[in-house]
Amino acid sequence: MNSTILAETGAITNFAWRFFRHGFRPRYEVQELLYQCYVVGYQSLPLVGITGFIMGIVLTLQSRPTMAQFGAESWIPTMVGLTIVREMGPIITALIFAGKIGSSIGAELGSMRVTEQIDAMEVAGTNPFKYLVVTRVLATTLMLPILTLLADAIALYAAYIGINLKGVTTLALFTNNIISTLTFGDVVPAVIKTFFFGFAVGIIGCYKGYNANKGTEGVGRAANSAVVVSSLVIFLLDLLAVQITSALGLN
Amino acid sequence: MLPDSAPLSAATATSPAEEVLTVEHVSKSFGDNHVLQDFSLTLHRGENLVVLGKSGSGKSVLIKCIIGLLPVDAGRITVLGQEVGALGHDELDQLRTKVGFLFQSNALYDSMTVRENLLFPLRRHWMADRRGQEESMVMQALDDVGLVETIDKMPAELSGGQRKRIALARTLIIPPEIILYDEPTTGLDPITAREISQLIREVQQKYTTSSIIISHDMNCVRLTADRVALLVEGRCYAEGTFQELQQLDDPIVREFFV
Ligand SMILES: Nc1ncnc2c1ncn2[C@@H]1O[C@H](COP(=O)(O)OP(=O)(O)OP(=O)(O)O)[C@@H](O)[C@H]1O
Ligand SMILES: [Mg+2]
Numbered sequence: 015m016n017s018t019i020l021a022e023t024g025a026i027t028n029f030a031w032r033f034f035r036h037g038f039r040p041r042y043e044v045q046e047l048l049y050q051c052y053v054v055g056y057q058s059l060p061l062v063g064i065t066g067f068i069m070g071i072v073l074t075l076q077s078r079p080t081m082a083q084f085g086a087e088s089w090i091p092t093m094v095g096l097t098i099v100r101e102m103g104p105i106i107t108a109l110i111f112a113g114k115i116g117s118s119i120g121a122e123l124g125s126m127r128v129t130e131q132i133d134a135m136e137v138a139g140t141n142p143f144k145y146l147v148v149t150r151v152l153a154t155t156l157m158l159p160i161l162t163l164l165a166d167a168i169a170l171y172a173a174y175i176g177i178n179l180k181g182v183t184t185l186a187l188f189t190n191n192i193i194s195t196l197t198f199g200d201v202v203p204a205v206i207k208t209f210f211f212g213f214a215v216g217i218i219g220c221y222k223g224y225n226a227n228k229g230t231e232g233v234g235r236a237a238n239s240a241v242v243v244s245s246l247v248i249f250l251l252d253l254l255a256v257q258i259t260s261a262l263g264l265n
Numbered sequence: 266m267l268p269d270s271a272p273l274s275a276a277t278a279t280s281p282a283e284e285v286l287t288v289e290h291v292s293k294s295f296g297d298n299h300v301l302q303d304f305s306l307t308l309h310r311g312e313n314l315v316v317l318g319k320s321g322s323g324k325s326v327l328i329k330c331i332i333g334l335l336p337v338d339a340g341r342i343t344v345l346g347q348e349v350g351a352l353g354h355d356e357l358d359q360l361r362t363k364v365g366f367l368f369q370s371n372a373l374y375d376s377m378t379v380r381e382n383l384l385f386p387l388r389r390h391w392m393a394d395r396r397g398q399e400e401s402m403v404m405q406a407l408d409d410v411g412l413v414e415t416i417d418k419m420p421a422e423l424s425g426g427q428r429k430r431i432a433l434a435r436t437l438i439i440p441p442e443i444i445l446y447d448e449p450t451t452g453l454d455p456i457t458a459r460e461i462s463q464l465i466r467e468v469q470q471k472y473t474t475s476s477i478i479i480s481h482d483m484n485c486v487r488l489t490a491d492r493v494a495l496l497v498e499g500r501c502y503a504e505g506t507f508q509e510l511q512q513l514d515d516p517i518v519r520e521f522f523v
Contacts (some may be wrong), residue, residue, distance in 0.1 A: 134372035138386045139358040
């Protein structure tokens with residue numbers, strides 16, 4: 015068991031290394047990259063929007079009773095804002111992204127592997143690693159931060175609605191409240207880590223699909239383990255990120 | 266049980282034509298499964314060579330080694346004067362533009378339409394003299410296989426035989442010097458199978474290509490083969506023309522020709 019985890023970690027690292035070796039040498043698959051950005055970004059929009067909205071409302075409504083007990087209701091925007099931007103936004107969006115995009119990359123490349131389409135590309139004189147893997151990994155790495163910022167914005171707006179369900183605040187006051195509390199140390203590390211989350215989802219999904227075993231079973235397993243492994247890695251990276259920010263004194 | 270020396274040769278005289286592809290003493294194993302053992306083969310220019318063998322005897326493995334999809338354990342494969350195992354990525358890509366490969370499973374890109382499937386190899390190998398001609402090349406290739414009307418369909422909407430023909434069109438769109446066909450007629454009805462066999466002959470004559478055809482469909486073999494090689498237990502067991510092998514009085518060879 016332990017040795018398979020080690021072997022798998024090694025293989026994924028190797029795969030990621032191959033990405034850096036191949037990815038930045040011509041020929042560049044610009045058209046395919048743009049298409050993948052569109053697919054990866056656009057497909058996840060509705061899901062990311064809905065989860066962001068619910069996250070914002072639920073956080074607000076849940077924290078209200080506690081905050082009221084301490085007579086700190088006016089602190090709700092600040093607290094919810096910080097929670098969303100620093101932690102909930104990035105992690106929830108990344109997990110949703112892993113479930114939606116990680117599995118679809120794993121299944122797509124897996125079925126291409128199984129039906130010899132990847133071999134067919136190679137025989138056609140195309141580097142399938144560049145065409146399929148590099149473009150997808152770049153797309154997930156670039157799109158997840160954007161989706162996260164979008165989810166943050168929607169969640170914050172939902173928090174504003176949540177506050178207005180039981181009390182009153184104006185949008186201007188609410189916005190002002192949040193902007194004045196959020197610092198560089200809150201926003202930048204949170205954005206940076208989403209690049210890593212996106213990279214993890216892309217590279218693991220591609221690795222699982224690219225190395226899928228023969229048979230339909232192999233495709234299912236590729237999709238499934240792409241989600242499981244990338245979700246786990248997202249949490250591990252998050253743990254690492256919090257260590258780094260506290261070491262830098264940004265917490 | 267098998268002769269240790271050279272394969273049974275039924276050929277009366279070997280033709281002096283130029284060799285475009287040679288496989289010399291190639292071995293390939295997957296773990297304990299020794300698929301090819303000291304296998305040798307030569308393909309001459311303009312010739313259709315059929316490789317016959319039972320299911321699982323390693324025919325697909327053989328041509329995947331030839332195109333460099335699988336590395337060989339021992340031996341040497343030379344295609345158009347270049348040793349496949351010794352080529353770098355770019356040189357191998359360059360060589361592959363001259364070699365067509367028809368997959369046993371067709372391997373059509375299922376996220377693309379027929380048109381995009383055919384455009385894929387064209388766009389990948391951009392050549393100045395082809396600019397603006399891609400569309401007419403696609404039409405020409407589809408016309409060759411008689412499926413112009415499927416141009417905007419997805420592979421999933423095609424029948425098995427149609428898919429095979431589209432795969433063939435994709436292989437032929439940049440006319441290759443050598444074509445490797447992996448079971449071009451398997452799973453097709455006898456009529457379509459005969460059409461495909463005739464198509465293979467037409468392609469050979471039209472573009473003077475040299476081909477290796479893997480098959481166990483004897484009708485296809487009869488129609489397409491200039492020469493037949495028998496792959497038995499990892500070796501080239503016998504070779505010669507169809508008629509020559511048919512008349513050989515060897516129990517293993519006879520099994521294929523009943
Ligand atoms: N990638 C691989 N990994 C491990 N074993 C393989 C691989 N590819 C083929 N084999 C094994 O090699 C042997 C030959 O397979 P191959 O596909 O070449 O058979 P074939 O002669 O083409 O048969 P068929 O006529 O059914 O297509 C089989 O035993 C198969 O299990
Ligand atoms: Mg085969």
